[in-house]
Amino acid sequence: xxxxxxxxxxxxxxxxxxxxxxxxxxxxxxxxxxxxxxxxxxxxxxxxxxxxxxxxxxxxxxxxxxxxxxxxxxxxxxxxxxxxxxxxxxxxxxxxxxxxxxxxxxxxxxxxxxxxxxxxxxxxxxxxxxxxxxxxxxxxxxxxxxxxxxxxxxxxxxxxxxxxxxxxxxxxxxxxxxxxxxxxxxxxxxxxxxxxxxxxxxxxxxxxxxxxxx
Amino acid sequence: xxxxxxxxxxxxxxxxxxxxxxxxxxxxxxxxxxxxxxxxxxxxxxxxxxxxxxxxxxxxxxxxxxxxxxxxxxxxxxxxxxxxxxxxxxxxxxxxxxxxxxxxxxxxxxxxxxxxxxxxxxxxxxxxxxxxxxxxxxxxxxxxxxxxxxxxxxxxxxxxxxxxxxxxxxxxxxxxxxxxxxxxxxxxxxxxxxxxxxxxxxxxxxxxxxxxxxxxxxxxxxxxxxxxxxxxxxxxxxxxxxxxxxxxxxxxxxxxxxxxxxxxxxxxxxxxxxxxxxxxxxxxxxxxxxxxxxxxxxxxxxxxxxxxxxxxxxxxxxxxxxxxxxxxxxxxxxxxxxxxxxxxxxxxxxxxxxxxxxxxxxxxxxxxxxxxxxxxxxxxxxxxxxxxxxxxxxxxxxxxxxxxxxxxxxxxxxxxxxxxxxxxxxxxxxxxxxxxxxxxxxxxxxxxxxxxxxxxxxxxxxxxxxxxxxxxxxxxxxxxxxxxxxxxxxxxxxxxx
Numbered sequence: 001x002x003x004x005x006x007x008x009x010x011x012x013x014x015x016x017x018x019x020x021x022x023x024x025x026x027x028x029x030x031x032x033x034x035x036x037x038x039x040x041x042x043x044x045x046x047x048x049x050x051x052x053x054x055x056x057x058x059x060x061x062x063x064x065x066x067x068x069x070x071x072x073x074x075x076x077x078x079x080x081x082x083x084x085x086x087x088x089x090x091x092x093x094x095x096x097x098x099x100x101x102x103x104x105x106x107x108x109x110x111x112x113x114x115x116x117x118x119x120x121x122x123x124x125x126x127x128x129x130x131x132x133x134x135x136x137x138x139x140x141x142x143x144x145x146x147x148x149x150x151x152x153x154x155x156x157x158x159x160x161x162x163x164x165x166x167x168x169x170x171x172x173x174x175x176x177x178x179x180x181x182x183x184x185x186x187x188x189x190x191x192x193x194x195x196x197x198x199x200x201x202x203x204x205x206x207x208x209x210x211x212x213x214x
Numbered sequence: 215x216x217x218x219x220x221x222x223x224x225x226x227x228x229x230x231x232x233x234x235x236x237x238x239x240x241x242x243x244x245x246x247x248x249x250x251x252x253x254x255x256x257x258x259x260x261x262x263x264x265x266x267x268x269x270x271x272x273x274x275x276x277x278x279x280x281x282x283x284x285x286x287x288x289x290x291x292x293x294x295x296x297x298x299x300x301x302x303x304x305x306x307x308x309x310x311x312x313x314x315x316x317x318x319x320x321x322x323x324x325x326x327x328x329x330x331x332x333x334x335x336x337x338x339x340x341x342x343x344x345x346x347x348x349x350x351x352x353x354x355x356x357x358x359x360x361x362x363x364x365x366x367x368x369x370x371x372x373x374x375x376x377x378x379x380x381x382x383x384x385x386x387x388x389x390x391x392x393x394x395x396x397x398x399x400x401x402x403x404x405x406x407x408x409x410x411x412x413x414x415x416x417x418x419x420x421x422x423x424x425x426x427x428x429x430x431x432x433x434x435x436x437x438x439x440x441x442x443x444x445x446x447x448x449x450x451x452x453x454x455x456x457x458x459x460x461x462x463x464x465x466x467x468x469x470x471x472x473x474x475x476x477x478x479x480x481x482x483x484x485x486x487x488x489x490x491x492x493x494x495x496x497x498x499x500x501x502x503x504x505x506x507x508x509x510x511x512x513x514x515x516x517x518x519x520x521x522x523x524x525x526x527x528x529x530x531x532x533x534x535x536x537x538x539x540x541x542x543x544x545x546x547x548x549x550x551x552x553x554x555x556x557x558x559x560x561x562x563x564x565x566x567x568x569x570x571x572x573x574x575x576x577x578x579x580x581x582x583x584x585x586x587x588x589x590x591x592x593x594x595x596x597x598x599x600x601x602x603x604x605x606x607x608x609x610x611x612x613x614x615x616x617x618x619x620x621x622x623x624x625x626x627x628x629x630x631x632x633x634x635x636x637x638x639x640x641x642x643x644x645x646x647x648x649x650x651x652x653x654x655x656x657x658x659x660x661x662x663x664x665x666x667x668x669x670x671x672x673x674x675x676x677x678x679x680x681x682x683x684x685x686x687x688x689x690x691x692x693x694x695x696x697x698x699x700x701x702x703x704x705x706x707x708x709x710x711x
Contacts, residue, residue, distance in 0.1 A: 009641055010641065010642065013643065014383070017383045017387075020387075020390075021386070024390050024405075027405055028404070031402050031403070031404055032400070032401070032402040032403075033402075034400040034401075034402065035399075035400065035667070036666065038662075038663070038666040038671050038673070039663045039664075039666040039667045039671065040400065040663075041397040041399075041400055041402045041404055043662075043663075044389075044393065044658075044659040044662065044663070045390065045393045045404065045405075048386050048389045048390050048393070049390070051382070051386055052383060052386035052387070052390070055379050055382045055383050055386065056383060059377075059379045059380070059383070062379070140432040140433065140636055140640075144632075144633060144636075147428070147431075147608070147612075147629055148629065150608075150612070151622075151625050151626060151629055154612070154616075154622070154625065155622050159613070163609060163612075163613075166605075166608065167605035167608065167609055168605075170601075170604050170605045170608055171601045171602070171604075171605050172601075174599075174600045174601035174604055175599075176599075176601075181601075185601065188602065189605060192605060192606065192609055193609070196610070199263065200613060200617050206262075206265060206617035206620070207620055208613065208616065208617070209616065209622065
């Protein structure tokens, strides 16, 4: 977990792992036993359950210990995000450089997109209902919901219709100027689905869901 | 061996096999250059395309993707300072300054040549070492296989970020998922809840697609990454002969480090490239030039990150133990094709093994040609916007999950694993150990139970057999070293130094 993540959420996650470990251990008692305990079907999953529970409890203990540290120690810890031997961490490198975006704004046509993302908080209050809805749909939860709807629709509407709609929705959501790109994203989604259909159905002979439209 | 290699060469140079090598390397270069698409993710996404193919061409294509994406992820590090994957993160340090000086093309060219050299070196080591290890492993009993399985799990220590405990939790989740279904040795159902669909267990492919690809889809959305790209002057592509000669020692150094690190479970390209960079800088007479556009700072880590490809294949092919997330997915691809990697593979499928060896050598040469020819075109791919990238990831994830079995159950499973993968990463639990657990779980459990049956329930059997004891001690050593490096990592926030 990142340093910024709340210890409380880590406690919840570890608590869930501990509970799962206990459930795995107890659930193994429902198996039909055979042979000796060590060579039977229970021993291994129960061992996994025990290790999972113990690891989760140790982690909980460590998190609680960390959270009791004085604030000054946290400040000291954060100041450790400095260079050693002149080689920064992978995490800091993967984040990219601060000047990268500045350059991309000045050198590339994507300046407008970046401006949109850098909207100040005051402007956010004036967002329309549609913009807020788009924001929700673009969140991981929103994307999960759209994907859930897609999987539900896949069996009913079939691969072609459901997937064109799904790809189009995703394309529109992430397009910087969606109003101007309705047709373009629809055509691109159709093409993408057509390529996938040709590859899987005609080349790989793998059937895809047909749905009510056959 | 030479006879087998000649046989492998005769097989690989058939047009269809060469075609799939070229397709694989090209796809690897194209997808690998897009920020966020790691080698593991690309292979997981393209795995379903291999279902209708024979084992050899599918492996050649996937290995081509592996090599190609390892090289091309450096392109983004050099051009826009965003590494395509963690393995090329260190390339930012000197590659990007070189790009700023208008020498991006030269840096990419050097990265390509170094990658090819690293690949060739590591594959040659693999050809020499893997059959020897497999020969020794043929004498293994259940106790040794159990120890080898545990040795494979030591990879978790290295791929768990800064907390081994979180990695252990993820591994346990994978090991638990592997126990779901019908018991392998006795007629018993485990955690199936009387659902017929669970009796065959948790299939690997939906798990891999969900944990790596679908979770990435959610993450990309959440991060709302603009993936803006700066168009840069690429300049000339080939580095001068003098520059190549100057960097040749560093390329060799990187290749050796990469191959050595690749053999160790879980060490991977990130550690190898950082270690190579650190060693190159440490041994340089002018360390002050590093970080300001030193070509040696590009050559050495790129050779190391590609040297890992052959190194990590050694335990995968000879012992059936994946060393990292990429080889775990590659191992899954072989299993899906009905090929079980391990020591027996070298006697039962000698032709396939040596064809893979030769195929990897040819892949490296294809990468040299395609990599250098496509520098300018590949650099422009960096600009692929998210409104096209995200639908592509989504489409191939769900279709891939369905096409494997033709069951909607697998699609639901992939979506479920996507949510689990996203939540795990969101709360700092790595997902790669889950896959490692799913793959190694049956190996470890079956070996343990067989050892218990043979020894009459005597647990000391793992310590009284010299080979088993040696492997267990090696595992303990790897864990101790990983714990030590984690402590350093946590303290200094640096890697591999």
